[in-house]
Amino acid sequence: MKLFYFPGACSIGIHILLEEIGAPYEKHMLHLREGAQHKPDYIALNPKAKVPALVRDDGHVITEFPAIAYYLGNAFPAAKLFPADLDGQVRILETMEYIAATVHMQGFTRVFRASNFTDDPAKEDTVKAQGLAIAEKGLEVLDMKLGENTYVNGVFSIADVALFYVEFWYTARMGKTLPKGLARHWHAMNARASVQAVLKDEGFAG
Ligand SMILES: N[C@@H](CCC(=O)N[C@@H](CS)C(=O)NCC(=O)O)C(=O)O
Numbered sequence: 041m042k043l044f045y046f047p048g049a050c051s052i053g054i055h056i057l058l059e060e061i062g063a064p065y066e067k068h069m070l071h072l073r074e075g076a077q078h079k080p081d082y083i084a085l086n087p088k089a090k091v092p093a094l095v096r097d098d099g100h101v102i103t104e105f106p107a108i109a110y111y112l113g114n115a116f117p118a119a120k121l122f123p124a125d126l127d128g129q130v131r132i133l134e135t136m137e138y139i140a141a142t143v144h145m146q147g148f149t150r151v152f153r154a155s156n157f158t159d160d161p162a163k164e165d166t167v168k169a170q171g172l173a174i175a176e177k178g179l180e181v182l183d184m185k186l187g188e189n190t191y192v193n194g195v196f197s198i199a200d201v202a203l204f205y206v207e208f209w210y211t212a213r214m215g216k217t218l219p220k221g222l223a224r225h226w227h228a229m230n231a232r233a234s235v236q237a238v239l240k241d242e243g244f245a246g
Contacts, residue, residue, distance in 0.1 A: 041065040042095040047242035051092035053201035059234035106136040109198040132199040139202040147175030183219035
């Protein structure tokens with residue numbers, strides 16, 4: 041397998057899953073700030089010009105965080121990243137979809153890429169504030185859903201690495217304080233060997 045990623049981007053969650061699984065994989069860093077995602081060789085692989093993208097050993101390319109996570113969770117059952125029961129599966133997919141489609145794309149993308157949402161530089165601060173409000177509402181909802189659990193579905197699953205990447209942006213990147221339950225989740229994630237290895241590899245540890 042090959043992972044196309046950028047340090048600290050949402051691809052960090054898929055990077056963690058690959059470490060959890062332990063199967064061989066190669067990493068290909070795409071420098072998003074230098075526009076590497078728009079180069080013809082990458083566009084040929086992923087016309088969406090985004091990370092993460094996963095190239096399977098049979099050459100098939102998978103994009104979209106929830107789809108890649110779902111693939112990995114099912115393709116490597118020994119890693120126990122995706123449960124067999126329908127209720128657990130639905131809870132996990134519901135959480136990942138909310139994180140990817142709402143908290144990330146509607147919220148954090150406005151904060152980090154305000155110029156994608158307005159042609160007027162004077163309006164970018166308003167766009168960022170709107171994005172932060174969406175992201176923070178989303179984090180509150182996720183905190184309520186987590187309740188007293190350490191992990192989204194009780195035990196570690198593919199949903200936890202999605203939650204990790206938005207927590208990473210909010211706390212490690214923006215220096216903000218997570219709601220109580222998410223702070224507990226963030227600490228539990230940081231105690232995992234896979235997370236420590238990936239943070240170090242992507243240049244964020246100690
Ligand atoms: N819906 C996509 C979103 C992927 C996405 O927005 N990735 C960002 C990094 S977190 C990206 O590649 N941005 C590059 C760009 O917008 O030019 C997913 O869930 O995978």
